[in-house]
Amino acid sequence: MKRSGTDTCCLTLPLRLEKWQEDRLAKRFEIARQIYNTMVRAELKKLRKMELSQPYRSIQEQIKALDWKNQNDKQQLRSLYNERDQLLKKNGFMEYGFKSDIKYYYKYFNDNIGSSVAVHGIAPQVWASFEKMIFRKEGKRVHYKKRDDIHSLRGYSVTGKSGGVEIIFHETYIEWKGLKLPLKLSPHNAYETEMLSRRVKYVRLLRKPGKRKDRWYAQLSLEGKPAIKHDPASGELRHPVGQGAVGLDIGPQTLAYSACCAADLVELADRVQNIEQVKRLLLRKMDRSRRATNPDNYTDDGTIRRGVKLTHNKSKRYQRTQRELRYLQHCQAEMRKRQHIELANHLLTLGDRFYVEDMAWPSLTRRAKETAISEKTGKIKRKKRFGKSITNKAPAALIGILEQKCYSLGLPGVVKVPTSLKASQYNHQSGEYTPKPLSQRWNNMPDGERIQRDLYSAFLLQHYDPQTGNFDPVLLQQDYPQFVQYHHCAIQRLSAMPRTLSSMGIQRSLR
Structure with a gap:
């Protein structure tokens, strides 16, 4: 997909869903997680096979023999790294290679996940994990997604279609493969009205943890820069910009x-406090519940058994505690982001x-x-x-x-x-x-x-x-x-x- 050359801004709106719609969305997000994990396993096999090949091993041995601190070896190291990167791209380790490979995995779930979401919503997430490990050295391995670890899905936009060919934005609802997801709109909000008047590039569906259940949102990627907020009473700028x-x-x-x-x-x-003590208590509570629910996973001295297939049963008490911990961390992140935005707006009034x-x-x-x-x-x-x-x-x-x-x-x-x-x-x-x-x-x-x-x-x-x-x-x-x-x-x-x-x-x- 060709990247857009115009400015992009986002507007996040809550969805007003019924219980069956929430269950249907949760099912599709779980299918997306299974596709993600299947593709990670296949790409890891491909990576290991390439690492055992003679050209790759030869390049790695030459890199290990050189010292980056030595000025004479720097130029040779750069050429070796470029040669290795070209070898990786030749074997399909690039974003377009991953988008091409995912066609083998999503077709079995075509009733729920189509090509647009799979190619432009799941494959880029898999590629981002491999890119961090291979090219940016930000991790030693790529991890599989656990249950409820997929938090967003999106398709891509096409000229003449509002929001994409699979997840489509209409004026009051989002349509996705037979699902009509109504939006919670504020007609008297001038900022929201101005933003919705712009062309929608694509729609992303978000899942955020709530106190008792997950909350669902639609994030609209709109063309142009964000609208400027005004005071509805006086009409003045809500966040004026200073000079200097x-x-x-x-x-x-x-x-x-x-x-x-x-x-x-x-x-x-x-207003963001240190929650390490609360987290420690919740994690201990979860550990006790996990040990009581899966006693065959542990030996008499409390260590995990080796060489046997482990069970992963979760009691309702464990799930409630897990949701409580997830919601606590989510509230911290939202409060931190909100206060950072307020402080940034204040700094902009100074210069x-x-x-x-x-x-x-x-x-x-x-x-x-x-x-x-x-x-x-x-x-x-x-x-x-x-x-x-x-x-x-x-x-x-x-x-x-x-x-x-x-x-x-x-x-x-x-x-x-x-x-x-x-x-x-x-x-x-x-x-x-x-x-x-x-x-x-x-x-x-x-x-x-x-x-x-x-x-x-x-x-x-x-x-x-x-x-x-x-x-x-x-x-x-x-x-x-x-x-x-x-x-x-x-x-x-x-x-x-x-x-x-x-x-x-x-x-x-x-x-």
Whole structure:
């Protein structure tokens, strides 16, 4: 399928279904899961067969013999990787190859899953898993989908047809192979009305976990950029866009921003709490239920039996607990996304150019490799870093949402500043770089001011000059007195915050 060259935006609408329609959709999603798993198994066999071939083994042996750190071997390694990629594509390991292979698996379920959904809805998901493992090295193996693990299905659009040849959008309902799924519309919503007036490229059906049952949605991919929201009472823009540069210093849990009209330090997704303790209790409850329902799977000492076929019976209590856990995680994700969107809208009111350091977030989630001894206690330091904080707060997702909003509004967007600039060590008054430990959260300025470290880094990033690749010293001296006033107001606000669990991350930085 040729990719569209026009802009695309999405509108998600809930479906108003009866029980039999929900059951029919659940059945089709389960069929899609079986097709997915069947295709994964077939492609894994093909991959193993290719890995045993002589040309592939020869290339792999040559790659292992070379060192990427050696400058003389880099060019040869690049050519070997390109040769290996060409060999993979020749054997069908590309998206179009997977779309061609799926024709052998979906035809047995043609009454429920047609060619459009299979080729353009299931095959790309299988290819995405193999692409991560083979080309991007983001995993060691491709996993099969468990029950209820397929969350979305879509077809593709054809000129003259609204929403595709299989999953078709009509004005008030979605049609899919005899199923008419009514939409829950809001006729007095001006934003929704304007979005529905555009051409529908294709329709995606979504399944999200609910408190007692799954919830179903239709996501319409529409032509053009998102409609601009207005206040229905006054007619003014609901999210006006400011002008000027904004510096962002983002961490695993907090965001410091500095603009010409404001500066503040906020906690990312402060309504998203750490649910690890609740998850641990629910997982223990599920484990007890699983052991009671499948006693033959375990030996007398509690370990899993080896060499026998295991049973996977789930009691109703287990299914209720499993749904409770899934719903808890879903609520966390939805709340985190909603708060990120609200914060991005607030940042857009401050300026139209954003400067943030280019952070390698995956590296911050990994455990430390070296074993260090604490000078205070003499004990071994913990090797964990920021994995749970990044999981709960998702700082990279905020930057992604901000970039997407800037693109849809036609703004310059987010500029990634290289970390070699060392914004956390630079002092614009002395012009010197002073390394600081991570625990030191305050900067003692030559003029006697005591400035919070993250806020000062955001102020420096605000005055980054992309042409010179450095900070602008003239503007720094000019805007510094105004920044100090904004800084004092932010610190007073944070100091007055009640010492709750959600504010602990910020108040620690004020010590």
